[in-house]
Amino acid sequence: MASDAINYYRNNFLKEVEANVEEGAWVKMCMQCGVCAGSCPLGNAWEHTPQKIFMMIRAGKRDEVLSSDAMWMCTSCYNCIARCPRELPITHIMHGLANYAHRLGLAPKNQPTRKFATMFWNNLTKKGRVNELKLGIALYFMNGLVNGIKVAIKAMPLGMSMMKTKRLSPMEILGGHGIKDTSGFHAILKKAREIEDAKMKKFD
Amino acid sequence: MADEKKIGAYICKGCGIGDRVDTAQMVSIATRDAKAHVAKEHEFLCNADGIKMIQDDIDNEGVNHVAICACSRRAKVEAFNFDNVAISRGNIREGVIWVRPDTDEARETTQEMADDYVRMAVTEVKFMERPKGNEEAVYNKKLLVVGGGVSGMTAAIEASKTGYPVHIVEKTAALGGAAARMYKGLPMKAPYDAPADTGVADMIAAIEADSNITVHLNSTLTKTSGAPGRFSADISTESGSTTTENFGAIVQATGYSEYDASQLPELGYGKASNVVTQAELDEMALAANGGAIKTKDGKDINSVVFVQCAGQRSDKEGHLDYCSGHCCQTSIKQALYFKEQNPDVDTNIIYSDLRTPGVSGEDFYRAGQRNGVTFTKGEVAEVVQDGDSLAVKFKDLILDEDTAEKADLVVLATGMIPNGGVNIDEVGQDEPGQFTVNVDSILNLDYRQGKDLPQLTKGFNDSHFICFPYETRRTGIYTCGPVRRPMDGAQAIEDAVGATMKALQEIENAGKGRAAHPRSGDLSYPSFRREGCTQCKRCTVECPFGAIDEDEQRFPQFNEARCRRCGTCMGACPVRVISFENYSVDSVGQQLKNVDIPDEFEEKPRILVLACENDAYPALDMAAMNKTEYSAYARIIPVRCLGSVNLIWITDAMNSGYDGVILMGCQKGENYQCHFVKGSEIAHTRMSKVDDTLQSLSLEPERVETYEIAITDIERAPKLINDMAETIEKIGLSPFKF
Numbered sequence A: 001m002a003s004d005a006i007n008y009y010r011n012n013f014l015k016e017v018e019a020n021v022e023e024g025a026w027v028k029m030c031m032q033c034g035v036c037a038g039s040c041p042l043g044n045a046w047e048h049t050p051q052k053i054f055m056m057i058r059a060g061k062r063d064e065v066l067s068s069d070a071m072w073m074c075t076s077c078y079n080c081i082a083r084c085p086r087e088l089p090i091t092h093i094m095h096g097l098a099n100y101a102h103r104l105g106l107a108p109k110n111q112p113t114r115k116f117a118t119m120f121w122n123n124l125t126k127k128g129r130v131n132e133l134k135l136g137i138a139l140y141f142m143n144g145l146v147n148g149i150k151v152a153i154k155a156m157p158l159g160m161s162m163m164k165t166k167r168l169s170p171m172e173i174l175g176g177h178g179i180k181d182t183s184g185f186h187a188i189l190k191k192a193r194e195i196e197d198a199k200m201k202k203f204d
Numbered sequence B: 001m002a003d004e005k006k007i008g009a010y011i012c013k014g015c016g017i018g019d020r021v022d023t024a025q026m027v028s029i030a031t032r033d034a035k036a037h038v039a040k041e042h043e044f045l046c047n048a049d050g051i052k053m054i055q056d057d058i059d060n061e062g063v064n065h066v067a068i069c070a071c072s073r074r075a076k077v078e079a080f081n082f083d084n085v086a087i088s089r090g091n092i093r094e095g096v097i098w099v100r101p102d103t104d105e106a107r108e109t110t111q112e113m114a115d116d117y118v119r120m121a122v123t124e125v126k127f128m129e130r131p132k133g134n135e136e137a138v139y140n141k142k143l144l145v146v147g148g149g150v151s152g153m154t155a156a157i158e159a160s161k162t163g164y165p166v167h168i169v170e171k172t173a174a175l176g177g178a179a180a181r182m183y184k185g186l187p188m189k190a191p192y193d194a195p196a197d198t199g200v201a202d203m204i205a206a207i208e209a210d211s212n213i214t215v216h217l218n219s220t221l222t223k224t225s226g227a228p229g230r231f232s233a234d235i236s237t238e239s240g241s242t243t244t245e246n247f248g249a250i251v252q253a254t255g256y257s258e259y260d261a262s263q264l265p266e267l268g269y270g271k272a273s274n275v276v277t278q279a280e281l282d283e284m285a286l287a288a289n290g291g292a293i294k295t296k297d298g299k300d301i302n303s304v305v306f307v308q309c310a311g312q313r314s315d316k317e318g319h320l321d322y323c324s325g326h327c328c329q330t331s332i333k334q335a336l337y338f339k340e341q342n343p344d345v346d347t348n349i350i351y352s353d354l355r356t357p358g359v360s361g362e363d364f365y366r367a368g369q370r371n372g373v374t375f376t377k378g379e380v381a382e383v384v385q386d387g388d389s390l391a392v393k394f395k396d397l398i399l400d401e402d403t404a405e406k407a408d409l410v411v412l413a414t415g416m417i418p419n420g421g422v423n424i425d426e427v428g429q430d431e432p433g434q435f436t437v438n439v440d441s442i443l444n445l446d447y448r449q450g451k452d453l454p455q456l457t458k459g460f461n462d463s464h465f466i467c468f469p470y471e472t473r474r475t476g477i478y479t480c481g482p483v484r485r486p487m488d489g490a491q492a493i494e495d496a497v498g499a500t501m502k503a504l505q506e507i508e509n510a511g512k513g514r515a516a517h518p519r520s521g522d523l524s525y526p527s528f529r530r531e532g533c534t535q536c537k538r539c540t541v542e543c544p545f546g547a548i549d550e551d552e553q554r555f556p557q558f559n560e561a562r563c564r565r566c567g568t569c570m571g572a573c574p575v576r577v578i579s580f581e582n583y584s585v586d587s588v589g590q591q592l593k594n595v596d597i598p599d600e601f602e603e604k605p606r607i608l609v610l611a612c613e614n615d616a617y618p619a620l621d622m623a624a625m626n627k628t629e630y631s632a633y634a635r636i637i638p639v640r641c642l643g644s645v646n647l648i649w650i651t652d653a654m655n656s657g658y659d660g661v662i663l664m665g666c667q668k669g670e671n672y673q674c675h676f677v678k679g680s681e682i683a684h685t686r687m688s689k690v691d692d693t694l695q696s697l698s699l700e701p702e703r704v705e706t707y708e709i710a711i712t713d714i715e716r717a718p719k720l721i722n723d724m725a726e727t728i729e730k731i732g733l734s735p736f737k738f
């Protein structure tokens, strides 16, 4: 066991996080007081509290961190940021970690918030505007057909009144409206992705 | 005759006293009952006119004993300060009108209270003499500093800068102490973000260049005798030659020894290669002198694990159960040695609680984090050899799992053990006249009470660590640095400055025959009547400050300059032959006897309260400021220390017909608050035996109570008085009324 431990508690994963994760440079400043863990309204519902995630990073537990569901569960309530005595931008680090894990393809496969986030992104980037009808339907059927019908029936009155007040158009189902220069928008996104990829340092 | 006592009693009508009590009656009580030669009332005694009235009587009427019946003795001290007279104070304001309701029913008992305090003040001053001062006082500006480490060198430099000549006695062949074996020290200046020069070389240079400082290397003290102002020290070199020097005061800065890490085989020390202590790593770093630190066998170091609290803060047999305070920061410092050299070296500090007291504190911790030092909350189980390197097995307390890390070097944060000399409770003193040198002793005092400073716990010397940390229980000998409590270099420097200041103050005080803390400036000192002494030695044994020796005929020999004027000896003496000019068995005993005790048919009990002047009495004064009422039957007499309470006072009170007695002293025990360290404890022990006396008088034990009172007990202290009044109501009046 001792010999497997060779990479634990080394700076390697910490350095990777510092290089590739938004606000990652703050992780080393955590003093493990546990205030964030105690403040997070969802703390006990996840695999790992922010405190633990930061310790795991320092312990070099790359796989466990990147496949954790913790950062996907953050609701951005900012309780932890407001309270952290070391002033770590915890919420941002959590989202940064989620994004990094997603890009590396290591994030948990069926994690619901991740699934929704992917859906939202794909919906948004298609035409530059969110197609609420399609997004809503996709969301209802996220967990299968039968479940989707149930949820859709339940939400029907809401949809009807939204239509009445012109908040939702049934026409959107045909493709919906978009921005003027969709291809320009896609070019911007592509360029941004290139820049991001170039910035990303290689770690295995 | 010039020495004839002429007592003037002065009764103030100000602060509402005149509205509440009949001061004219008090004037007549002062002369008629208490036999003052002059008694006057004044509208406003502390104003210029009132002061002038008293001064005129001193100048023109020959008044030389003054009883001021006004506010508490703790108030208006500057105003009521007359030269060349003895002064007592009757507490009519805080002691009477502020603690009693202004009602018709209360008027009579309030007046009785005031009358009694007048009787008491006049009686007290009648039994007081103005202290003449100590004629044997010696002024010697020379300071002896024992130990040439950072603390000792600081003490020497500071004293010399202030104009006092210094001798340093250092056991080893060089100045510098533990810090001289370090590569760098903790940062002492903002931004506290990197290891800094220890300053040792500069200090040594300053001392070598200073003609006011004499250094004795390879030397120890083989005998220290005398008292503040007239210490005599035999300084002996390794080769055996001895010189004797006289000093005014002593600073003991003998530092610490490192805990013996070979007691920690589970952490690999002495078993696995490349497990070192912090001190050893610092020596390695010093040898590398800024270059890469290598293992003893010359290999590169790529990963270092620091094990905090190695053999410390642990109840295990042979471990230290305290925190040495500096080692968390020392590990940060040492991790930064590696990071400064090469940021890719992995450094992991495994701690259970990271403690960073001192100036650099949190800032230095952050600096460690910023530089990539890993901090892991964990508990190291063992360190074992793993091939070429080491495996550190530990429990990660955050991730709650047993894990391990490989490391090229493991550093153990072992603790500090004070170099306090011998424990005088275990190693007693030789018989008088048969002094032998003890090689383990630091000071080799020839005091009757033992060769070194008394220790409080774990070998650290006893000091009132909350209020007067540098004062030891041997007046004129001050400690600083890790011999006093565990600390880092910056704290030791600060500590040494403080202790030196106290030592210089004591040189000045001793020169003028004045007491040191807490009765600083007091010119009185105890004397004893040789003819009456039975040589029981109680005074010698109980004096908390080791002020009393024995002469050739085995009589107590008081060393005034070592005395702190607590009166514990006076309380101890069974034949009551010890007294101060201004504080004696009579000055208190006669006061309590002169209180008017109503006969049993009046149903007015009397409660005697003997209250320590340091905490309990101020607490009662403050209760009075808050207008907290307490029983009109209480008569309160401040005492210097509960230790000065002689059992005769209790017996006298009982025989005079008091119904209850309350003793109020400071907290005793290991976390004592007693200003005289042992006084309160000794009093409690004495009082535990008072039950027998009460029984022989067929009195209930509840009539005498002893309490520990803090200065903050401003609600509790009056309540205890009221509780006693209730108790008396329950058990009835004392049968000893006349």
Ligand code: SF4
Pocket (backbone or CB within 6 Å): A039, A040, A041, A042, A043, A050, A073, A074, A075, A076, A077, A078, A079, A080, A081, A090, A091, A094
């Ligand atoms: S912002 Fe996120 S991590 Fe922080 S307390 Fe809220 S939910 Fe928890």
Ligand code: SF4
Pocket (backbone or CB within 6 Å): A029, A030, A031, A032, A033, A034, A035, A036, A037, A050, A051, A054, A083, A084, A085, A086, A087, A088, A090
């Ligand atoms: S509150 Fe801040 S310092 Fe404390 S454990 Fe959380 S991140 Fe770390």
Ligand code: SF4
Pocket (backbone or CB within 6 Å): B526, B542, B543, B544, B545, B546, B547, B548, B558, B562, B563, B564, B565, B566, B567, B568, B569, B570
């Ligand atoms: S007054 Fe106190 S310090 Fe002085 S000799 Fe007596 S017991 Fe010792």
Ligand code: SF4
Pocket (backbone or CB within 6 Å): B528, B532, B533, B534, B535, B536, B537, B538, B539, B540, B556, B572, B573, B574, B575, B576, B577, B578
């Ligand atoms: S306590 Fe009194 S009797 Fe005993 S040795 Fe001291 S002075 Fe003498």
